[in-house]
Amino acid sequence: MPELPEVEHVVRGLRRAVLGQRILAVDVNLPRLLAGVSSATFKRKLRGARIDAINRRGKYILVELDSLDVLLVHLRMTGKFLCVGSEQALPPYPHIVFYLDDERRLVFADMRQFGRMRLLAMKKFPSLPQIEALAPEPFTDEFSFDYFWQTLSKSRRSLKQLLLDQTRILGLGNIYASEALFLARISPLKAADRLSKARAIKLHQAIRDILQEAIDAGSTLRIDLTDGAGSYFGTTERFWRVYERAGEPCVNCGTKIKRVVQGGRSTYYCPRCQRR
Numbered sequence: 001m002p003e004l005p006e007v008e009h010v011v012r013g014l015r016r017a018v019l020g021q022r023i024l025a026v027d028v029n030l031p032r033l034l035a036g037v038s039s040a041t042f043k044r045k046l047r048g049a050r051i052d053a054i055n056r057r058g059k060y061i062l063v064e065l066d067s068l069d070v071l072l073v074h075l076r077m078t079g080k081f082l083c084v085g086s087e088q089a090l091p092p093y094p095h096i097v098f099y100l101d102d103e104r105r106l107v108f109a110d111m112r113q114f115g116r117m118r119l120l121a122m123k124k125f126p127s128l129p130q131i132e133a134l135a136p137e138p139f140t141d142e143f144s145f146d147y148f149w150q151t152l153s154k155s156r157r158s159l160k161q162l163l164l165d166q167t168r169i170l171g172l173g174n175i176y177a178s179e180a181l182f183l184a185r186i187s188p189l190k191a192a193d194r195l196s197k198a199r200a201i202k203l204h205q206a207i208r209d210i211l212q213e214a215i216d217a218g219s220t221l222r223i224d225l226t227d228g229a230g231s232y233f234g235t236t237e238r239f240w241r242v243y244e245r246a247g248e249p250c251v252n253c254g255t256k257i258k259r260v261v262q263g264g265r266s267t268y269y270c271p272r273c274q275r276r
Helices: 004-018 039-046 122-127 145-153 159-163 174-184 197-221
Strands: 023-028 051-057 060-065 069-074 079-084 094-100 105-110 116-121 258-262 265-269
Touching: 004 051, 004 060, 004 079, 004 197, 023 039, 039 116, 069 122, 116 122, 145 159, 145 197, 159 174, 174 197, 174 265
Parallel strands: none
Antiparallel strands: 023 094, 051 060, 060 069, 069 116, 079 105, 094 105, 258 265
16 A cells, blocks of 8 residues: 555656646446445536646545645555546556546546545534544654654554554655664564654654655656556665565664564564664
């Protein structure tokens, strides 16, 4: 599943590809991808709308329209956007097709069919339960150390499990949670409320550093929604330090990376560098 940096890459790719375009018509080939709106209403409300802004909240993509509606998109596991010309064949799984006024088509394809789209008035967006529940964005002032410290102090869960909770710490999935803990040299098994303040400061900074590193890496390549690769950036393994490296030597000390299962998810760490 894409994590916050990959969703940010998609947002930036969409801005380059379709910002300012008007939607002439929409085909809905898999209605169950739509949440809270019928296919007929979805198509009617989008017809003629101009794409004025494309932003992100957590892992949600926000396509803001001049109609004062917002198209809320969650990619889930395999959702992707592709732009194709009028003479090009549609890609596999063309579940939602947006016809643009420059004769291109923006296609939402989703092999696993877990992605979701919701169209609603922009003024109603902040009060959606799934949006209200999200923790502060990691690069904003709201994600201060004081907020982070209080969040840790209130939880007896392991650090790894807490970091995956989007209502407490936003933007980290399985990959970047493991990577941030490695950067901070903290065991993923340690209870959140037992972390010292000095080490919490390191972890708070590591979260921002690992997310920024991933965003910067994707930005250097610039996702092209016309190249067939589609949605999220797929070469982050070039800077993975522990993720999916079980049995390989630690980049710091040479100790073999260990894999454990926490809450049904794989966790990777160095037992020497990442002490409890």
